[in-house]
Amino acid sequence: MSFTTPYFTLPKFVYFKPKNIEEALIMLKQHKGRAKVMAGGIMLVNLMKERQIFPEYVIDLKNIDELKKINVTENGIEIGSMVTAIELQNSKLIKEKCPALAKAASFMGDRTLQHTVTIGGNISVGMPSTDGLPALMSMDSVLEVRSSEGKRFLPSSELVLGIGRTSLKEDEIITKIIVPNDEKVMGTYLKFINASEVAIATVAVTVHHEKKKLALSVGAIAPRPYYFDNSSLQWNWEGSVAENIKRASDVVYKAVQPMSDAVAGAEYRKEMSKILTARALKEVFGGA
Amino acid sequence: MRTISLKVNGIAKEIAVEDNELLINVLREKLGVTSVKAACWRGECGLCTVLLDGIPVKSCMTLAVEADGKEVITAEGLYSDERAKKLMESFVKHGAMQCGFCTPAFVVTSHYVLSKNPDIDGEELKKELNGVICRCGTYYQIYEAVKDAEKYYKKEKV
Numbered sequence: 001m002s003f004t005t006p007y008f009t010l011p012k013f014v015y016f017k018p019k020n021i022e023e024a025l026i027m028l029k030q031h032k033g034r035a036k037v038m039a040g041g042i043m044l045v046n047l048m049k050e051r052q053i054f055p056e057y058v059i060d061l062k063n064i065d066e067l068k069k070i071n072v073t074e075n076g077i078e079i080g081s082m083v084t085a086i087e088l089q090n091s092k093l094i095k096e097k098c099p100a101l102a103k104a105a106s107f108m109g110d111r112t113l114q115h116t117v118t119i120g121g122n123i124s125v126g127m128p129s130t131d132g133l134p135a136l137m138s139m140d141s142v143l144e145v146r147s148s149e150g151k152r153f154l155p156s157s158e159l160v161l162g163i164g165r166t167s168l169k170e171d172e173i174i175t176k177i178i179v180p181n182d183e184k185v186m187g188t189y190l191k192f193i194n195a196s197e198v199a200i201a202t203v204a205v206t207v208h209h210e211k212k213k214l215a216l217s218v219g220a221i222a223p224r225p226y227y228f229d230n231s232s233l234q235w236n237w238e239g240s241v242a243e244n245i246k247r248a249s250d251v252v253y254k255a256v257q258p259m260s261d262a263v264a265g266a267e268y269r270k271e272m273s274k275i276l277t278a279r280a281l282k283e284v285f286g287g288a
Numbered sequence: 289m290r291t292i293s294l295k296v297n298g299i300a301k302e303i304a305v306e307d308n309e310l311l312i313n314v315l316r317e318k319l320g321v322t323s324v325k326a327a328c329w330r331g332e333c334g335l336c337t338v339l340l341d342g343i344p345v346k347s348c349m350t351l352a353v354e355a356d357g358k359e360v361i362t363a364e365g366l367y368s369d370e371r372a373k374k375l376m377e378s379f380v381k382h383g384a385m386q387c388g389f390c391t392p393a394f395v396v397t398s399h400y401v402l403s404k405n406p407d408i409d410g411e412e413l414k415k416e417l418n419g420v421i422c423r424c425g426t427y428y429q430i431y432e433a434v435k436d437a438e439k440y441y442k443k444e445k446v
Contacts, residue, residue: 046330112419113419
């Protein structure tokens with residue numbers, strides 16, 4: 001092996017590190033279709049090493065401080081897309097208001113990588129194994145997407161179209177994730193992995209006890225995460241928790257149509273979705 | 289080609305690099321910092337861990353240009369830190385290695401962990417160190433060595 005073979009080197013590109021969003025958006029428009037945005041960069045560097053992508057320009061967002069903030073506004077909790085997995089886990093606000101996301105962040109790569117991995121990067125690659133997206137979907141969050149033409153709001157459930165395909169246009173960047181700011185939120189995130197730590201199935205749950213609202217998302221089993229709410233889970237708030245959990249996990253089992261790949265077979269994924277759903281709901285609601 | 293300024297283990301350097309060069313290659317090939325080991329090249333094993341502005345990163349997944357204007361600290365640079373020196377001695381004392389290939393990365397990572405929280409224990413400590421893989425499986429000894437070195441980091445704090 002020489003040091004010119006793939007993996008040791010990257011294809012040629014020109015690197016930019018803009019200081020603000022406007023500058024980044026203009027560069028992205030100028031080099032539309034030939035540029036890639038770099039957030040944490042783990043996936044981008046890996047894909048370039050594997051010679052799967054050959055961007056002519058790489059636009060690094062690490063210098064843009066406004067993307068690294070977590071703010072509370074009248075819209076809700078606004079999480080900048082460049083907030084890292086470590087920051088999500090350490091933030092008191094996120095732990096209290098977005099428990100599913102805080103827990104999902106603890107599964108994004110190993111502890112060292114979590115200093116680098118960002119929530120925006122994690123969801124915008126479009127990989128089925130994303131930890132961030134199921135959590136964000138269970139929280140009914142909305143993404144603020146910006147281009148040099150303006151901004152639009154995209155429900156997190158409409159982000160991913162297929163494996164590696166998202167509804168982001170080539171000149172668009174996710175700038176914020178907006179989560180409803182509710183009281184008494186409970187939630188969790190469970191991940192079932194194989195021996196090489198690749199996700200077989202993941203489940204994110206968020207419950208608003210006061211509003212009597214429940215949302216659940218099953219990820220990693222198909223190109224797009226599945227979304228369930230109160231009505232699709234046939235959740236009866238007056239009924240017993242144990243019965244509700246049994247009914248809800250049966251609903252999930254019947255509804256999902258997983259993919260078969262080198263990681264796991266479809267039937268196994270289907271079964272694990274059901275089991276993880278029951279475990280996650282038990283964790284949140286307590287009881288049997 | 290562009291010139292980046294990098295402070296490596298306390299010494300300021302100006303180095304000409306390509307935009308697509310990896311930090312690990314610059315450190316090992318151009319600067320001769322060989323405690324930074326290259327193994328998996330895909331961010332899994334963590335043997336290339338360095339402290340970039342005090343935060344552990346995997347240098348095989350980092351572009352050299354990303355580190356422009358920043359400070360890089362590797363195991364060599366930690367030797368001038370009294371606490372880290374004790375930490376390294378603790379690794380030797382507990383035999384926390386077999387082939388020793390992962391030791392620099394474990395020293396760098398555990399130095400970061402202990403300087404942040406010298407009271408860390410049990411599962412928390414194991415989780416903090418899970419970014420580095422030891423193929424010989426000396427995890428138990430590494431855990432003991434890091435636990436043993438906590439006292440030096442506590443002293444510094446008071």
